[in-house]
Amino acid sequence: MTITIIGTGFVGVVSSAVFASFGNVVYGLDVDEVKVRSLSEGKVPFFEPELEELVGKSLSKGNLRFTTSYEEAVSQSEIVIIAVGTPSAADGTADLKYVKAATESLAPYLQEKTIVAIKSTVPPGTNRQVEEIISKHTDKEVSVVSLPEFLREGVAVSDTLHADRVVIGATQEWAIEKLLDLHEPLDGERVVMRPESAQMSKYAANAYLAMRITFINQIADLCEKTGADILEVIDGIGFDKRIGRHYWYPGLGYGGSCFPKDVKELAAVSKKLGDENNILVLMDHINEARIPVKLNDFGEKIGGWEGKQVSVLGLSFKPNTTDMREAPSLKVIPYLQEKNAIIKAYDPKAMDEAKKVWPSLFYANDVNEALDQAEVVIVLVEWDEFANLDLGRMKDGGWLIDTRQMYDKKSVESQQLQYLGIGTV
Ligand SMILES: NC(=O)c1ccc[n+]([C@@H]2O[C@H](COP(=O)([O-])OP(=O)(O)OC[C@H]3O[C@@H](n4cnc5c(N)ncnc54)[C@H](O)[C@@H]3O)[C@@H](O)[C@H]2O)c1
Structure with a gap:
């Protein structure tokens, strides 16, 4: 054809x-x-x-x-x-x-x-x-x-x-x-x-996946306050065939080129049709508010961001792409700048894209340079390259903030570092 x-x-x-x-x-x-x-x-x-x-x-x-x-x-x-x-x-x-x-x-x-x-x-x-x-x-x-x-x-x-x-x-x-x-x-x-159903199927699929992310984030927040651990909870619920162990991504919320805008579209349509209070409207609010809430919380635990050497790992919205649309970095970096943290940024592929957004930010040439003497490392994206970080390069007593569940708390702590994750104490 x-x-x-x-x-x-x-x-x-x-x-x-x-x-x-x-x-x-x-x-x-x-x-x-x-x-x-x-x-x-x-x-x-x-x-x-x-x-x-x-x-x-x-x-x-x-x-x-x-x-x-x-x-x-x-x-x-x-x-x-x-x-x-x-x-x-x-x-x-x-x-x-x-x-x-x-x-x-x-x-x-x-x-x-x-x-x-x-x-x-x-x-x-x-x-x-x-x-x-x-x-x-x-x-x-x-x-x-x-x-x-x-x-x-x-x-x-x-x-x-x-x-x-x-x-x-x-x-x-x-x-x-x-x-x-x-x-x-x-x-x-x-x-x-029919075409209308096909179009609604696309919105429904994205809204449902975004809802799983929002849901598990809410449970993760409750875990942090109650001494539960989100990864254990995912096992605890996931073997139920109605629920499944797949597609649970506790973290800083959903981003990317599709979920935020597609949820917003369905929420806006619902509102126009007179339904102000449905789950889509709420999900959009919760997701929009999430990053500053979590960063405030991390900030309190590490004794404030001001003047700290913070390395941000992962600038794209997910691994294996250079796409930065609605990437967590777009909220995290301005937040850290506002708090006067000293930022080093690194991404395996999306650095050229990032330089269009922040031309004068300090970019590390490789992941090791990003880690060198960092007081705080915040992992935003689960690129393969971040699975085996040489954490010994960080300042002793520094903090690894792992928003993607890539590290085991005990093994991080055994290297004279402190660990903060999502949904775990
Ligand atoms: N990116 C994804 O992962 C993904 C997945 C599923 C569905 N979608 C949907 O697919 C659509 C495209 O998404 P994308 O991420 O590929 O977008 P994109 O922004 O990467 O690309 C859109 C392209 O359209 C071009 N364009 C705009 N107006 C044009 C015109 N009048 N004539 C010719 N070209 C024109 C732009 O120059 C741009 O290159 C969106 O509706 C998106 O929601 C995207």
Whole structure:
């Protein structure tokens, strides 16, 4: 098939590379000329494991092309996939301006019986708005469908190839058949439903996962006050098959490019519909407030942040990505700056991104330099590199603040250091 993927961000590049790897002709389209030039040379402008190799293979075969031309790409495509960003608007709802702009641009070049698939995370009902825009430009038969994306950054290629499920929100038989064909080489259940349900499934999945994080954080806070230990509690509840031991991440709260904005969107919609007090609204408040509360608490335990040599390890929002959207570091570093801590920052991959945010922060060249003579080390992200820190480099009596459960308290204390974690005393 010949397909166009609009938006060469995290989702768009992964989808482009994966669909091209199956022999489809894929146009990755973006309005950002710098990005398109870099991708055309085989350079992916962010870090994602396996992605650059996959892009390179199809570029050299010639069936993956990056372009800024809607005419070139869309006029040859049977399927056009919209994968542009959908950030939060000021009131928390999803801002659809990029989806609408992309639709305006693609509509004039659509061919008879093209599928326009919305992969961006959008509220149920967005298809009608997209259809309206398209109908202003063409009377060709076009099917607007929903193809929500469930990949996780850091394991995005593998998640796409080995998806748990492929959700197709479509009602026309010819479109469903074609989309099933397109996804044929991918693993996972096929789940076909109406577009509104597909779009709600995406929000519900993210809201549910964010809720597990919020829930376990609340239990972790109670553990700290009652002498329980959160990791023991996770074992205690997790062997119950209804609950499971997976996906429990006590820490500083959820971040990243999706959970915060998707919870905010559902919360804003609930509010608009008159439901001010539901769990989504509350979750958003709890998560927003969490980092300063925990940092105040740590600050009290270490005798104040002022003048302390603090090393911050992990600046991206999770391991194996350079993405810093809603990363904990974005709240932690300004907090520490305000408290006049002396900060050293380090991340295995996201340092260039961080330098755009804090050009004059002190960055360590490697993890050992970050540890040298640190009075406090705060681990924000569970990069593999942080699993075996040479803690002996820290100042004697220093504090390891482990927000990712990477260290055992006793073994840290046996090295003349003090340990602070989440959900443990
Ligand atoms: N990042 C993830 O992990 C993830 C996972 C699942 C779903 N999603 C959803 O997928 C969508 C895309 O997310 P992302 O992280 O890839 O976004 P991103 O910000 O990394 O990329 C979006 C791209 O769209 C481009 N763009 C904007 N307007 C355009 C236009 N009119 N025409 C062409 N290109 C345009 C931008 O230049 C940018 O390169 C969002 O709705 C997001 O919620 C993201």
